[in-house]
Amino acid sequence: MNEMNELNELMRELDLLREWDADTPPLTDQARARARFRLHQAMLSPTTLAPATVRRRPVLRMAMAGVAAAAVATSVVVAENNESSPRTQPVSATTVLHGAAIEERRTERPIAPRDDQFLYTKEIIKEIPAGGGGPTRTYVDESWNSVDGSKKSYVSELGRKQWVPVYGPGQGTWPPSKWTELKLLPTDPRKLAIVLRDMGGKPDYSKPMKAGDWPMTQYFLSGLLRRPVLPNGLRSAAYEALATVPGIEVVPNQKDADGRAGIGIRFVPIGSGTVRSHPRPPLLVFDAKTYRYLGMRDQRTAGGKTYEQWSYVAASAVVDRVMQRP
Known part of the structure; x- marks a missing residue:
């Protein structure tokens, strides 16, 4: 339901965009990047898509131990601020890393x-x-x-x-x-x-x-x-x-x-x-x-x-x- 509300919010923003005044200052790069990322996450939501199958030196500094047997999808709640007001939403490791890729x-x-x-x-x-x-x-x-x-x-x-x-x-x-x-x-x-x-x-x-x-x-x-x-x-x-x-x-x-x-x-x-x-x-x-x-x-x-x-x-x-x- 949260994902569907997010998508509906984005659709309302797109409707407003159609009525946008050309004399209005353009969005900042940061605001535009956040909007692209939110749309990307909404598109990937399972509620909107059908299910898919799917030290220091030397170079390697991060030492990993143990044998990976299953994926851990740990989500936490963090505060995310936008231009209007702060809100809270769950963020997973996958969300952060895909967001980092988009920003890169x-x-x-x-x-x-x-x-x-x-x-x-x-x-x-x-x-x-x-x-x-x-x-x-x-x-x-x-x-x-x-x-x-x-x-x-x-x-x-x-x-x-x-x-x-x-x-x-x-x-x-x-x-x-x-x-x-x-x-x-x-x-x-x-x-x-x-x-x-x-x-x-x-x-x-x-x-x-x-x-x-x-x-x-x-x-x-x-x-x-x-x-x-x-x-x-x-x-x-x-x-x-x-x-x-x-x-x-x-x-x-x-x-x-x-x-x-x-x-x-x-x-x-x-x-x-x-x-x-x-x-x-x-x-x-x-x-x-x-x-x-x-x-x-x-x-x-x-x-x-x-x-x-x-x-x-x-x-x-x-x-x-x-x-x-x-």
């Missing part, structure tokens, strides 16, 4: 780096001892990664800077880090999950994903999303592929490193019962209104101490040499 397509810009260039990133990491009792430390990590791996990269991790040697014969990472290899990854969410599952071999699209395939596949998808710069369409495809991964839950009332209100998405090992009995999985934090990705909340342990950690990418660009900034 709206805002992404074309990029085509040359093999001899570098991908510059500036990442802000804030951390505090778990449970308090210590000052907040802030790290500004700037890195220059060779586009094709043929040149030495210069990276920073929690303030520790180092040169990374060039790839040797047959060396690389998975998911791939070379731009030419990233461009070969499919932007179809289903195919992307299968290609990552098959780890660089010839993908078998006829072989369906099994429960035992998901733990490593979601690890690879998360590692792919950790890359600040990706070919057009790949990040949105990764968000949509993550929406199909079993063991996803929404964590409301989160904040990013700069205190902005957000919604958290995390992966819970199937069969864990409660996350309190397992290491807390990292959180991907998305804007509570637009679902734009804001950053990550995580933990790290060093010297017998545990630290709460928030991070986000403050800048990224293609540059011609190490130490060059945009």
Whole structure:
């Protein structure tokens, strides 16, 4: 019933649009994006459609544990504000990730780096001892990664800077880090999950994903999303592929490193019962209104101490040499 009311509301708005005064200022990009997303969700509603069958470095930072056996469709209630008045509606992990994909397509810009260039990133990491009792430390990590791996990269991790040697014969990472290899990854969410599952071999699209395939596949998808710069369409495809991964839950009332209100998405090992009995999985934090990705909340342990950690990418660009900034 809520979904039908939402659709009726949208139809009334379309009727008003037909009577719209041409002298009225145009909608903002944010308002237009929200309207498109609401229409998209209403179209996907089962009430309007017939049923269908259907650390830090290296690259992979988010460690997944356990074997996924079934999808967890956890919904929570969060406040969503529009221009007129606040309202409350249930939001699922699938809704947030599909919304993030829509927002990414709206805002992404074309990029085509040359093999001899570098991908510059500036990442802000804030951390505090778990449970308090210590000052907040802030790290500004700037890195220059060779586009094709043929040149030495210069990276920073929690303030520790180092040169990374060039790839040797047959060396690389998975998911791939070379731009030419990233461009070969499919932007179809289903195919992307299968290609990552098959780890660089010839993908078998006829072989369906099994429960035992998901733990490593979601690890690879998360590692792919950790890359600040990706070919057009790949990040949105990764968000949509993550929406199909079993063991996803929404964590409301989160904040990013700069205190902005957000919604958290995390992966819970199937069969864990409660996350309190397992290491807390990292959180991907998305804007509570637009679902734009804001950053990550995580933990790290060093010297017998545990630290709460928030991070986000403050800048990224293609540059011609190490130490060059945009």
